Amino acid sequence: MKTKYLIIGNSAGGIAAAEAIREVDKKGALVIVSDEAHHTYSRPLISKYLSGERHKEGILFRPASFYEDNNITCLTGERVDQLGIKEGSARLENGQTIGWQKLLLATGGKPIMPRMKGMDKRGVFNFITLNDAVEIDGYLERVKRAVVIGGGLIGTSATEALVKRGIAVTVVEMKDRMLNTLLDEATSRLAETAVEKAGVSIITGHTVAEVLGRGTVCGAVLDDGHEIACEMVVVAIGVFPRVELTQGTEIEINRGIVVDKYMATNVAGVYACGDAAEAYDFVYGSGRLVSIWPNAYVGGRTAGYNMAGKKMEYAGGTAMNSINYFGLDIVTAGLVMPADVSGHEVFTKQNDSVYQRVVVKENHIVGMAFIGDIERSGIVFGLMRDRVDISGIKEQLLADDFGLAHLPPELWRERLAVPAGARTVTSQEEVEEDYSSE
Amino acid sequence: MGAAVKRIYVREEVCMGCGLCRVYCQTEHSRSKDIYKAFKREMPLPQSRLRVERKGDVCFAVQCRHCDEPWCVYSCLTGAMRKDPVTGIVTSDSEKCIGCWTCLIACPNGALVKDRNNKIVAKCDFCPGQEMPVCVANCPNEALVIAETDDES
Ligand SMILES: Cc1cc2nc3c(=O)[nH]c(=O)nc-3n(C[C@H](O)[C@H](O)[C@H](O)COP(=O)(O)OP(=O)(O)OC[C@H]3O[C@@H](n4cnc5c(N)ncnc54)[C@H](O)[C@@H]3O)c2cc1C
Numbered sequence A: 001m002k003t004k005y006l007i008i009g010n011s012a013g014g015i016a017a018a019e020a021i022r023e024v025d026k027k028g029a030l031v032i033v034s035d036e037a038h039h040t041y042s043r044p045l046i047s048k049y050l051s052g053e054r055h056k057e058g059i060l061f062r063p064a065s066f067y068e069d070n071n072i073t074c075l076t077g078e079r080v081d082q083l084g085i086k087e088g089s090a091r092l093e094n095g096q097t098i099g100w101q102k103l104l105l106a107t108g109g110k111p112i113m114p115r116m117k118g119m120d121k122r123g124v125f126n127f128i129t130l131n132d133a134v135e136i137d138g139y140l141e142r143v144k145r146a147v148v149i150g151g152g153l154i155g156t157s158a159t160e161a162l163v164k165r166g167i168a169v170t171v172v173e174m175k176d177r178m179l180n181t182l183l184d185e186a187t188s189r190l191a192e193t194a195v196e197k198a199g200v201s202i203i204t205g206h207t208v209a210e211v212l213g214r215g216t217v218c219g220a221v222l223d224d225g226h227e228i229a230c231e232m233v234v235v236a237i238g239v240f241p242r243v244e245l246t247q248g249t250e251i252e253i254n255r256g257i258v259v260d261k262y263m264a265t266n267v268a269g270v271y272a273c274g275d276a277a278e279a280y281d282f283v284y285g286s287g288r289l290v291s292i293w294p295n296a297y298v299g300g301r302t303a304g305y306n307m308a309g310k311k312m313e314y315a316g317g318t319a320m321n322s323i324n325y326f327g328l329d330i331v332t333a334g335l336v337m338p339a340d341v342s343g344h345e346v347f348t349k350q351n352d353s354v355y356q357r358v359v360v361k362e363n364h365i366v367g368m369a370f371i372g373d374i375e376r377s378g379i380v381f382g383l384m385r386d387r388v389d390i391s392g393i394k395e396q397l398l399a400d401d402f403g404l405a406h407l408p409p410e411l412w413r414e415r416l417a418v419p420a421g422a423r424t425v426t427s428q429e430e431v432e433e434d435y436s437s438e
Numbered sequence B: 001m002g003a004a005v006k007r008i009y010v011r012e013e014v015c016m017g018c019g020l021c022r023v024y025c026q027t028e029h030s031r032s033k034d035i036y037k038a039f040k041r042e043m044p045l046p047q048s049r050l051r052v053e054r055k056g057d058v059c060f061a062v063q064c065r066h067c068d069e070p071w072c073v074y075s076c077l078t079g080a081m082r083k084d085p086v087t088g089i090v091t092s093d094s095e096k097c098i099g100c101w102t103c104l105i106a107c108p109n110g111a112l113v114k115d116r117n118n119k120i121v122a123k124c125d126f127c128p129g130q131e132m133p134v135c136v137a138n139c140p141n142e143a144l145v146i147a148e149t150d151d152e153s
Helices: A012-024 A043-051 A130-142 A153-164 A185-197 A293-307 A377-385 A409-416 B020-028 B035-040 B071-075 B102-106
Strands: A002-008 A030-034 A073-076 A080-084 A089-092 A097-105 A109-111 A124-126 A145-149 A168-173 A201-204 A208-212 A219-222 A227-229 A232-235 A239-241 A270-272 A277-281 A286-288 A320-323 A330-334 A344-351 A354-361 A364-371 A423-425 B004-010 B051-055 B058-062 B081-083 B090-092 B113-115 B120-122 B144-150
Touching (some): A002 A012, A012 A097, A012 A293, A030 A097, A043 A153, A097 A293, A124 A130, A130 A232, A145 A153, A153 A185, A153 A232, A185 A201, A185 A354, A270 A293, A293 B102, A320 B102, A330 A377, A409 B058, B004 B058, B020 B035, B020 B051, B071 B081, B090 B120
Parallel strands (some): A002 A030, A002 A097, A030 A073, A097 A270, A124 A232
Antiparallel strands (some): A208 A219, A344 A354, B004 B144, B081 B090
């Protein structure tokens, strides 16, 4: 088989690239390969599947006719196991070879598996793929209690789904608080309160040393010897870039695949994006692993344009999350808790239901966390993403009535005012160009 | 290519901040389409999808800009938020939206609203079925206008 574009990975990054390619090049042969045997689905929504709130069809990321509509050949349930960079080829596990002109590695991440005894027992699961969720679902009838290892975003989402299924969950988090990479202390504490209110036990500062059971899970032992009885263990300590295909090639990797502002690797014609790649993070000013859906999409889109010959720079991303498990309303972005606060200004506001925190460095917003009232958080994040100098409005960012009108007028005029040369129509009639309004 | 793209813009210098745009928006997005019922009777209460921003003497209405680079669409986890390739109108599919609010933080204009009733996102939909979006059609001072630009993409 020969194709102009080969995309490995059928998720946020791969789909974004395919959509961008089709905006530019309607005809060039496009093949997507995925070792998951599913139509493209929304990975974050596997928790809604497990909780029973959504069927498989309800978590599809694009309509069932997507591949057909876009003239895409999608090979699902097929794994690429070797790349021939010089020849422009990819070998599938089934022996088939695909020749390509442009290649995108949108291979995502794989779960980090801790080294502990008993990991091979029945009842130990990951929570990354739809198949994981299906397997957990199939196992639940014998489960009353579960231990979730890892109190990050994935662990929290698994926990919520299990709680909704009536399972008693204990979360074991190695650091001193849940969601510690995304939130500052105050916000973590609020989140923990909400999680505990739902009946979840949270154990922080410990790890699981061993999973107990004869063949099948019956408990977990913590590093301090404390034992927790449970019938299931979900390992959710994070993901690591899936870069095995780059082995034996010249494609440069650091922790993830190294890419430039066009999402291109060091090898001509080969691109990478999403959880597999280290895309530019504007807060850190360098390439970095940020495993979030929006960045995978934007990175994939950028890659797709460039693959199809339309130059486009990655606008840059940073960690940016909305966390609304357990009835929470939290949004966070960037560097919420700088390791060294010197040189940073931190603005906070707190009252009964609202907590807001904005971290500023050299007159630019580098981090934010909002709880409760999040409807206007995008305006603040927009200033952060666009690297706007906020020296004149710093003190107003957390004002109760903060909104677009607080921004420098040229900023909102550019977004809202009638563009030069546009033909305007009002309720009555065509507006004369010159309307005196003073 | 070269198609005319229609958008709502604001002439801030003549906006009085009266908020009638919000009233008409809320009515249009009600079941009864009746002003009184839309504000006082309907349960659940419909919501306006635009805001009037104010600071001192400055005021203007803000609704979804249906951006050329729609961050909300790029950030949507579920595939609910889409930009129509022909009209450029950005819509959210209420069947698909789960109310994760990733689009809220992605929108630089704070132009999306939480639908309090369904816990999903609500936004300007350009009033399908109406000749002109009702906020524009009923703006007493013509501060809201529709303008056509040529799509250069
Ligand atoms: C439970 C959960 C909740 C999450 N919640 C959020 C959230 O709320 N917000 C957010 O922003 N992000 C969230 N994320 C993260 C988000 O899902 C990822 O950042 C995103 O999926 C990355 O997309 P991607 O395209 O880079 O890779 P992936 O989604 O990982 O997809 C890569 C695909 O490539 C396939 N593949 C890899 N190698 C090969 C090969 N050799 N051959 C064939 N196929 C291959 C993989 O099987 C996989 O299907 C969550 C993730 C999980 C697991």
